[in-house]
Amino acid sequence: MTPPSVLMFVLLMHQSFSLSGPQCRSCEQTTCDCSGQNLDRVPAAPSRIITEINLSSNTLKRISKDDFDSYVSLQSLNLSNNNITEIHEQAFDMLTLLENLDLSFNRLENLSAEWFKHLSSLRHLNLLENRYTTLGQGNLFLPLRKLRSLYFGGLESVNKNDFSGLSQLEDVIFDGSKLKYYDRGSLRLTRPITHVTLNLLFPLPGFRSPVRDVLSDVVHPNTTLTFLDTWFFFSNQMIPFNVLSQGGTRNIVFKKVTLSTAACLAFINQMANSNLTKVTFEDVKLFLFFERIDEIPHIDQLEEVVFKNIDLPEFYSFPALIFLQPLLAVVSRVTVINCKMFLIPCQSMGHFSHLENIDMSDNYLTDSAFTEMMCDGEADLPRLQTLNVSRNHLLTFNGQIFAKLDKLENIDMSANKIHSLPETCDWPPTLRFMNLSSLRLTKVTSCLPRSLRILDLSNNMLTVFSIELPFLTDLYISGNKLTSLPDGGFFPRLVFLSIQDNNHQTLSESILNKYEKLETLEGSTNSYICSCDFVAFMKSEVAKHRVTIRDDFRLYVCDSPDAERGKSVRDVTLSVFECHTILAFSLLFLGILAVILAFAGLCRKFSILWYLKMTWTWLKAKRKPKLKKGELNFDAFVSYSEMDSGWVDAHLVPQLEQVQPPLRLCLHKRDFLPGGWILDNIMDAIESSHRTLFVLSQHFVNSEWCKYELDYTHFRLFDHNDDTIVLILLEPIDKDTIPKKFCKLRKVMNSRTYLEWPDDENQIPRFWQNLRAAIMKNESVSKI
Ligand SMILES: *[C@@H]1O[C@H](CO)[C@@H](O)[C@H](O)[C@H]1NC(C)=O
Numbered sequence: 001m002t003p004p005s006v007l008m009f010v011l012l013m014h015q016s017f018s019l020s021g022p023q024c025r026s027c028e029q030t031t032c033d034c035s036g037q038n039l040d041r042v043p044a045a046p047s048r049i050i051t052e053i054n055l056s057s058n059t060l061k062r063i064s065k066d067d068f069d070s071y072v073s074l075q076s077l078n079l080s081n082n083n084i085t086e087i088h089e090q091a092f093d094m095l096t097l098l099e100n101l102d103l104s105f106n107r108l109e110n111l112s113a114e115w116f117k118h119l120s121s122l123r124h125l126n127l128l129e130n131r132y133t134t135l136g137q138g139n140l141f142l143p144l145r146k147l148r149s150l151y152f153g154g155l156e157s158v159n160k161n162d163f164s165g166l167s168q169l170e171d172v173i174f175d176g177s178k179l180k181y182y183d184r185g186s187l188r189l190t191r192p193i194t195h196v197t198l199n200l201l202f203p204l205p206g207f208r209s210p211v212r213d214v215l216s217d218v219v220h221p222n223t224t225l226t227f228l229d230t231w232f233f234f235s236n237q238m239i240p241f242n243v244l245s246q247g248g249t250r251n252i253v254f255k256k257v258t259l260s261t262a263a264c265l266a267f268i269n270q271m272a273n274s275n276l277t278k279v280t281f282e283d284v285k286l287f288l289f290f291e292r293i294d295e296i297p298h299i300d301q302l303e304e305v306v307f308k309n310i311d312l313p314e315f316y317s318f319p320a321l322i323f324l325q326p327l328l329a330v331v332s333r334v335t336v337i338n339c340k341m342f343l344i345p346c347q348s349m350g351h352f353s354h355l356e357n358i359d360m361s362d363n364y365l366t367d368s369a370f371t372e373m374m375c376d377g378e379a380d381l382p383r384l385q386t387l388n389v390s391r392n393h394l395l396t397f398n399g400q401i402f403a404k405l406d407k408l409e410n411i412d413m414s415a416n417k418i419h420s421l422p423e424t425c426d427w428p429p430t431l432r433f434m435n436l437s438s439l440r441l442t443k444v445t446s447c448l449p450r451s452l453r454i455l456d457l458s459n460n461m462l463t464v465f466s467i468e469l470p471f472l473t474d475l476y477i478s479g480n481k482l483t484s485l486p487d488g489g490f491f492p493r494l495v496f497l498s499i500q501d502n503n504h505q506t507l508s509e510s511i512l513n514k515y516e517k518l519e520t521l522e523g524s525t526n527s528y529i530c531s532c533d534f535v536a537f538m539k540s541e542v543a544k545h546r547v548t549i550r551d552d553f554r555l556y557v558c559d560s561p562d563a564e565r566g567k568s569v570r571d572v573t574l575s576v577f578e579c580h581t582i583l584a585f586s587l588l589f590l591g592i593l594a595v596i597l598a599f600a601g602l603c604r605k606f607s608i609l610w611y612l613k614m615t616w617t618w619l620k621a622k623r624k625p626k627l628k629k630g631e632l633n634f635d636a637f638v639s640y641s642e643m644d645s646g647w648v649d650a651h652l653v654p655q656l657e658q659v660q661p662p663l664r665l666c667l668h669k670r671d672f673l674p675g676g677w678i679l680d681n682i683m684d685a686i687e688s689s690h691r692t693l694f695v696l697s698q699h700f701v702n703s704e705w706c707k708y709e710l711d712y713t714h715f716r717l718f719d720h721n722d723d724t725i726v727l728i729l730l731e732p733i734d735k736d737t738i739p740k741k742f743c744k745l746r747k748v749m750n751s752r753t754y755l756e757w758p759d760d761e762n763q764i765p766r767f768w769q770n771l772r773a774a775i776m777k778n779e780s781v782s783k784i
């Protein structure tokens with residue numbers, strides 16, 4: 001190897017070494033998803049424009065000083081679920097644009113203020129589930145002026161300066177399950193935090209606990225407090241909630257907690273006379289445990305109670321909802337989602353006198369339970385506006401139980417198993433919204449209230465939809481089997497129509513114009529026939545239509561014609577032929593006709609067919625070996641005008657055929673094959689004759705057939721340049737009357753002597769003698 005190539009090799013080696021570090025397998029443009037790739041080191045940045053890298057679920061242990069040096073554009077970094085124990089103090093120095101940092105689920109023992117020194121753009125920081133027990137030496141988050149959400153946990157102590165500098169916080173998750181020491185005021189920031197999620201142990205009284213101090217720091221009327229992953233068993237565990245009552249808390253969430261009935265009642269007691277307006281129980285396990293049942297107070301401000309995914313292991317021994325009656329008597333909104341609720345007795349419904357909105361989605365309500373709940377149409381719910389029983393087990397539609405709900409505006413019965421509507425129903429005149437989607441309806445009836453403004457009938461099995469709804473503004477009818485759009489005349493006020501995923505085949509300006517007020521349409525995923533009109537309509541300027549097509553144009557796909565099936569309408573280009581078939585075919589037909597006529601005209605004018613034929617025959621003749629005199633049938637073919645036949649019959653034929661030695665003449669009258677094409681006959685005759693005898697006269701020049709004969713011979717003349725022609729001039733003719741095209745003939749006439757029929761009787765014998773001689777002249781003169 002020469003020295004330069006050694007150098008090259010070394011350089012290449014060096015290059016491949018630096019590339020041989022871990023690589024992230026899935027990078028796209030500015031994003032790398034390297035999660036779960038068993039990486040034990042941070043991969044090199046594939047480019048400097050990477051803004052997001054997901055390194056979660058790998059086996060990283062250490063983050064070194066220069067690991068992120070090339071990630072200068074990084075905005076989002078996920079290092080969660082690794083085994084990180086150590087991060088170099090300057091590891092994040094280059095990440096000045098970083099907004100999102102997830103360090104959760106690692107093994108960090110110490111947090112260092114040095115890491116965050118340059119992260120002035122950081123908005124979200126997740127430090128949950130590590131091994132640190134304090135937030136460093138204080139002022140840890142001081143540079144993070146823009147921090148909006150901070151998740152941290154596992155702390156044993158919180159000190160005064162731990163959160164200094166944080167003023168923009170909106171979302172805090174604080175896992176304080178191990179918290180032993182808390183400096184009062186640490187979390188009291190200048191502005192209330194919108195969402196605070198706390199995982200705190202609420203101990204029995206008598207035990208020292210920082211819970212009260214934490215609560216009194218974060219409490220604020222504008223702060224939603226979520227209690228996560230904890231348990232409340234005894235009533236006196238709830239005493240710290242009086243901090244919230246006094247602090248004016250309005251919104252409390254219990255999430256993933258285990259709650260006893262005793263704790264629940266104690267909570268209500270603590271919050272009596274508070275400003276609590278909404279309480280949510282989500283993913284809660286509720287079990288029966290009563291210590292003592294006092295008079296249960298009202299929470300006067302309470303407006304909304306949400307139960308979501310409640311587990312009641314001992315539901316069979318629950319005294320209905322009676323123990324919650326005081327709570328429920330004042331509320332206007334109750335949500336009970338996915339709580340295995342199968343019945344609310346009519347009697348209990350009687351307590352909900354303030355109820356405006358009840359959502360019982362995703363429970364076990366059956367037809368009879370629903371009828372019972374609505375007290376068979378007699379329920380006293382004077383304020384009820386919204387009734388939601390979606391995703392239950394209703395099989396039939398009871399059209400009589402709503403009539404007395406004077407304020408009812410919205411009904412959601414979607415995702416049940418109802419398969420038909422009664423012919424008639426009684427509705428309060430206030431009804432505006434109805435969701436009947438995801439049922440099994442095959443047809444609609446006039447049960448539908450005429451007062452409706454919004455109707456959702458998507459995902460049923462409707463084949464037609466023709467009910468007049470004069471006030472309807474929004475119609476959702478996707479996922480049915482409609483073969484055409486409903487008649488616009490039925491919906492004079494319709495503004496929005498969603499008719500995706502049906503079987504209708506076309507859209508056009510005129511169809512849409514029947515909807516007088518329609519503004520927005522969603523109509524993708526149908527069996528569109530991509531006709532020219534439809535394609536043109538879909539491609540035309542959207543602004544030109546009154547109706548805006550809102551859904552994705554790529555999903556307007558052709559079902560036919562076959563050539564375009566599966567293509568998006570926007571990608572289809574139909575040819576002029578497909579689009580103006582009749583016009584195009586008419587034009588084409590006319591064009592062809594014109595060409596044919598022109599051709600026919602030309603053929604007629606210039607006898608083109610004849611010339612073609614002539615050429616063909618001539619070519620054929622040329623290829624055949626030249627016949628010897630003896631092999632020819634005739635000595636002479638006589639070409640003459642019919643007008644001169646008298647002379648031919650009277651003089652020529654007797655003189656040549658009957659005088660010894662007789663010559664064999666070919667006369668068209670006598671020797672042409674009957675039935676054959678006259679031109680064929682002429683050419684055959686000329687070909688099979690030794691000489692061609694032209695009887696020239698003024699008649700001859702005027703005769704059509706003679707011209708052809710002359711033509712053909714003339715043609716041969718060019719080729720053979722022989723003297724097969726014998727000219728007899730029956731009467732003097734002006735050479736100029738011979739058409740110009742017979743130039744050769746004229747030349748022949750000029751150069752060669754021709755035989756003139758003499759006026760003088762005495763000359764006649766000599767004429768015949770000359771003629772005979774001309775015909776019988778040695779045939780070998782013809783040269784090729
Ligand atoms: C990172 O990957 C995990 C696992 O694939 C995923 O759950 C997470 O949403 C991703 N995070 C980001 C920011 O892409």
Ligand SMILES: *[C@@H]1O[C@H](CO)[C@@H](O)[C@H](O)[C@H]1NC(C)=O
Nearest residue numbers: 056057078079080081100102
């Ligand atoms: C980071 O990845 C984990 C999965 O390991 C995921 O749960 C988490 O949501 C991701 N963090 C961010 C901020 O997306």
Ligand SMILES: *[C@@H]1O[C@H](CO)[C@@H](O)[C@H](O)[C@H]1NC(C)=O
Nearest residue numbers: 057058059060081082083084
């Ligand atoms: C983290 O390290 C521990 C031991 O240090 C090991 O047992 C564990 O499997 C590692 N976890 C991962 C996800 O690599």
Ligand SMILES: *[C@@H]1O[C@H](CO)[C@@H](O)[C@H](O)[C@H]1NC(C)=O
Nearest residue numbers: 085086087107108109110111
């Ligand atoms: C964390 O800090 C403590 C005391 O400051 C020290 O003893 C320990 O070694 C540190 N741990 C790591 C992993 O740096």
Ligand SMILES: *[C@@H]1O[C@H](CO)[C@@H](O)[C@H](O)[C@H]1NC(C)=O
Nearest residue numbers: 190191192193220221222223
């Ligand atoms: C609390 O929220 C109300 C509106 O909900 C707002 O007017 C008020 O300024 C907020 N108070 C604070 C301290 O943010």
Ligand SMILES: *[C@@H]1O[C@H](CO)[C@@H](O)[C@H](O)[C@H]1NC(C)=O
Nearest residue numbers: 221245246247248249274275
């Ligand atoms: C409860 O709300 C009322 C009216 O909004 C207010 O005057 C009162 O101070 C609040 N109570 C607490 C404890 O904040």
Ligand SMILES: *[C@@H]1O[C@H](CO)[C@@H](O)[C@H](O)[C@H]1NC(C)=O
Nearest residue numbers: 337359361388390410411412
């Ligand atoms: C009914 O409940 C379902 C599920 O919670 C929800 O998606 C829907 O919006 C609710 N309908 C109304 C009208 O509030």
Ligand SMILES: *[C@@H]1O[C@H](CO)[C@@H](O)[C@H](O)[C@H]1NC(C)=O
Nearest residue numbers: 390414415435437438456476
């Ligand atoms: C009707 O209910 C379904 C779910 O059951 C929901 O997805 C849909 O958005 C609702 N329709 C309207 C118009 O709110």
